[in-house]
Amino acid sequence: xxxxxxxxxxxxxxxxxxxxxxxxxxxxxxxxxxxxxxxxxxxxxxxxxxxxxxxxxxxxxxxxxxxxxxxxxxxxxxxxxxxxxxxxxxxxxxxxxxxxxxxxxxxxxxxxxxxxxxxxxxxxxxxxxxxxxxxxxxxxxxxxxxxxxxxxxxxxxxxxxxxxxxxxxxxxxxxxxxxxxxxxxxxxxxxxxxxxxxxxxxxxxxxxxxxxxxxxxxxxxxxxxxxxxxxxxxxxxxxxxxxxxxxxxxxxxxxxxxxxxxxxxxxxxxxxxxxxxxxxxxxxxxxxxxxxxxxxxxxxxxxxxxxxxxxxxxx
Numbered sequence: 045x046x047x048x049x050x051x052x053x054x055x056x057x058x059x060x061x062x063x064x065x066x067x068x069x070x071x072x073x074x075x076x077x078x079x080x081x082x083x084x085x086x087x088x089x090x091x092x093x094x095x096x097x098x099x100x101x102x103x104x105x106x107x108x109x110x111x112x113x114x115x116x117x118x119x120x121x122x123x124x125x126x127x128x129x130x131x132x133x134x135x136x137x138x139x140x141x142x143x144x145x146x147x148x149x150x151x152x153x154x155x156x157x158x159x160x161x162x163x164x165x166x167x168x169x170x171x172x173x174x175x176x177x178x179x180x181x182x183x184x185x186x187x188x189x190x191x192x193x194x195x196x197x198x199x200x201x202x203x204x205x206x207x208x209x210x211x212x213x214x215x216x217x218x219x220x221x222x223x224x225x226x227x228x229x230x231x232x233x234x235x236x237x238x239x240x241x242x243x244x245x246x247x248x249x250x251x252x253x254x255x256x257x258x259x260x261x262x263x264x265x266x267x268x269x270x271x272x273x274x275x276x277x278x279x280x281x282x283x284x285x286x287x288x289x290x291x292x293x294x295x296x297x298x299x300x301x302x303x304x305x306x307x308x309x310x311x312x313x314x315x316x317x318x319x320x321x322x323x324x325x326x327x328x329x330x331x332x333x334x335x336x337x338x339x340x341x342x343x344x345x346x347x348x349x350x351x352x353x354x355x356x357x358x359x
Contacts, residue, residue, distance in 0.1 A: 080099065080102075111124040138154075
């Protein structure tokens, strides 16, 4: 599958094996901070496509690394990489080199957002829910089950249900429902209702979903939400953005202890920075939403995971 971005002029990935593609993108040179800033300035000032291509190509290995982390969802890796590359292109389009942080830090959010949205819309939609709790469970349930060694077949033990619900801050009923959905096998809608029957299951399905216009409006709203959150992230300092990314946008969130060692500060100070950064994001996103005349955007908050950037990412 070939996908391109008009402004960057980049296509991703070509028709080749994933292994060949990864070996090829690893040959692109990494940029120094000075080279990256110079290229980004050229792109912002003049729309220099050669500069944007250099920025994109130097970060393709980052996309591949992130995409490989989502292999467990049963989707083609080349499609995950394609979607991640589109997210990278969006990041390059919106990157401001004067903010003082590296493109990789900023692009990581866009890459993950693009891949996660593709997974949510492609992976067994009959099983998959659309609420923030369901999305959080979809992307984290199997990982937590491995951590707590919940390997039993069928329904989870009540103790494990409570543990997972507490960790993800979701209702226990949602844990039970999602576990059943993920454990079930997809059935063909073309299967006959009964042996020797000419009727198929799909003949009895009623489309209760939104019409095409409603779906288009929903897609546009999600794109606006991602754009507003991306702009809000640009308003944070490099340290604030890194802490928010590692705590709320990473597939494997870092602990306060690990971040305290990274920055040479106490865990409590990391927590204070995290809470302050989330408050800034919430204020900036809500301000942007009011300007656009939209009061429905859920902004990040320091009061719990339901308002974290991950949810706008998966929305």
